[in-house]
Amino acid sequence: MMVACSAGALLAAAPAFAGWEPTKPVEIVVAAGAGGASDQMARMMQAAIQKNNLMKQPMVVSLKGGASGAEALMYMKSSEGDPNKVLIAYSLIYMLPLSAKIPFNWRELTPVSVVALDQFVLWDNSAGPKTVKEFVAAAKAASSPFKMGGTGSKREDHVLTVFLEQKTGAKFSYLPYKSGGEAATQLVGNHTEANVNNPSENLEVWRAGQVRPLCVFDKERISYTTKVTDTQSWADIPTCKEEGVDVQYLMLRAMFLPGKVTAEQQAFYVDLFHKVTQTAEYKDYMEKQALKPIFLTGKDMVQFLEEDDALNKSLMTEAGFVAK
Numbered sequence: 243m244m245v246a247c248s249a250g251a252l253l254a255a256a257p258a259f260a261g262w263e264p265t266k267p268v269e270i271v272v273a274a275g276a277g278g279a280s281d282q283m284a285r286m287m288q289a290a291i292q293k294n295n296l297m298k299q300p301m302v303v304s305l306k307g308g309a310s311g312a313e314a315l316m317y318m319k320s321s322e323g324d325p326n327k328v329l330i331a332y333s334l335i336y337m338l339p340l341s342a343k344i345p346f347n348w349r350e351l352t353p354v355s356v357v358a359l360d361q362f363v364l365w366d367n368s369a370g371p372k373t374v375k376e377f378v379a380a381a382k383a384a385s386s387p388f389k390m391g392g393t394g395s396k397r398e399d400h401v402l403t404v405f406l407e408q409k410t411g412a413k414f415s416y417l418p419y420k421s422g423g424e425a426a427t428q429l430v431g432n433h434t435e436a437n438v439n440n441p442s443e444n445l446e447v448w449r450a451g452q453v454r455p456l457c458v459f460d461k462e463r464i465s466y467t468t469k470v471t472d473t474q475s476w477a478d479i480p481t482c483k484e485e486g487v488d489v490q491y492l493m494l495r496a497m498f499l500p501g502k503v504t505a506e507q508q509a510f511y512v513d514l515f516h517k518v519t520q521t522a523e524y525k526d527y528m529e530k531q532a533l534k535p536i537f538l539t540g541k542d543m544v545q546f547l548e549e550d551d552a553l554n555k556s557l558m559t560e561a562g563f564v565a566k
Contacts, residue, residue, distance in 0.1 A: 262506035264299045264326055271329045273314030275307040277423030278393060279360060279440045282531070283495060284330050287515075290523035296514055307420065310394045312338055315346045321500040325507035328354065329498045333398050336554040341396035343565045348551070353543050354497040354511045357519060359534040362402055362459040362491055364482065365444050366436045367429055367452070374456045374485035377436070381412035390414040391425035391434035396563040398493055399425075402438045402459060404561040405489045429453055440493075441476065441532035457482035459491045464532045476532040491557075492534070494550055496543070512539050 270288065274280040281303070288301045306314035311334045318329045335348040364374065371377040381388040390406075392399025395418045403416045417434060419425045422443030428434045429444075430452045437444070441464070447453045449471055457480050458464055464476035482489050497515050499508060518524055519537050528535045538546050558564050 262325075262504065262510050264297065264510075266326055267300045267302050268297070269302050269304045269327045271314050271318060271327055272303060272305050273307060273311035273329065273331070273334050274305070274393070275421035275424070276305055277443075278421035279442045279531070280330050280332060280495075281305060281421070282442055283358070283527070286523055286527045287330075287518055290518050290521045291514070293523065294517070294521050296517050296521075310334075310338060310342070310397070312342060312344050312346075315339075315344065318498065318500050319346055319350055322502045324500050325503045325510075327500055328511060331494070331496045331498050332360065333493045333550075333554055334394075335498075336551045337397050337401075337558060337563075340555060340558050340564045348498070348547065350501050352499040352501055352503050352508055353547065354499055354508065354539065355515045356494055356496040356536055356538040356543050356546055357515055358495040358528065359536055360440050360493040360495055361464060361532055361534070362398065362438050362493070363441055363444070363479065364406070364436060364438055364456045364459070365429060365448075365453045366456060367432055368454045369432075370435065370454070371456075372454065374480075374482065374487060377456055378410045378412050378487070381410070381414065381435070387413040387415040388435040389433070390416050391428045391437040392416060392418055392439075393420075393422050393425060394418050396558070396561075398491065399438050401557050401561050401563065402489065402491060404563075405557075406438075406487065409487050409489055426453070442530075445470070445531065455479045457485045457487065459489050461490050465534075466529050466532055468529065494546070495533070496547075 270284045272280045272284050284303045288303055291297050291301050306317055321327050339346050366377055371380050390403045400416050403414050422439045425437045425439055426444050426447050429437050430447050444453055459482050463481055466476040469475050
């Protein structure tokens with residue numbers, strides 16, 4: 243996956259701001275429930291835009307997580323030509339149409355920018371196994387499959403669970419919840435043995451000493467070295483490959499407008515979200531939530547989306563999650 247571009251190339255790719263701006267409140271549409279990573283990122287953007295006066299109109303967060311996020315996708319599809327709605331998208335845009343056969347294709351929307359890449363971490367309860375090796379051994383020895391909490395059936399968390407099974411030989415019972423926040427609560431309460439939540443979704447319960455990060459699903463460790471707990475930073479979490487489980491996955495966080503908006507309207511939002519990525523709020527959020535900063539737009543973004551779509555389709559096919 244391409245995760246870096248020179249600042250000059252990015253700025254050159256962004257269309258010149260052409261004068262259009264919203265004349266009524268802008269809805270930032272979240273295809274997930276309250277408290278999850280998408281909701282948190284939307285509210286950070288809302289605050290950054292307001293605090294730094296980046297737009298005259300207010301931005302309103304709209305949660306449309308119904309039908310595993312299909313509500314948000316179909317809402318955006320049906321809003322052709324409306325420049326006052328912007329979707330904060332993630333891998334759902336590729337996965338849900340494959341698993342649920344909903345009549346949606348991300349190419350029907352207008353791409354604005356990729357603004358971050360999300361990591362996934364294997365977490366267990368702090369009273370559970372202390373290493374990946376111990377965790378796998380415990381899962382294999384259990385009389386019934388370990389319960390793995392996640393967000394959405396046949397989506398990122400579920401795909402990662404299937405690949406964990408394939409790589410380790412352990413068996414898991416996947417339990418989908420409404421949000422990463424709920425999955426975290428279930429793990430703290432020992433209702434599940436593990437989850438593969440994004441860093442942001444387990445941050446507070448990790449800081450409180452209630453859960454333990456075992457490994458990160460990336461080819462390299464998370465870069466942030468500031469201590470999160472008394473003893474650990476994000477950078478202290480080993481990669482799953484280091485721990486003997488070679489599973490890697492990154493998830494995009496990207497902004498889309500409905501289809502058939504004007505080039506001027508698209509240019510306004512490219513400029514807006516580029517400004518958001520320069521704010522202290524964004525930079526602070528990236529570190530606190532252990533996200534990979536990135537900004538792609540124009541042809542670079544479309545190339546990234548095409549490659550990411552192909553990767554997710556192959557993962558979904560291999561996991562047996564593509565609807566017949």
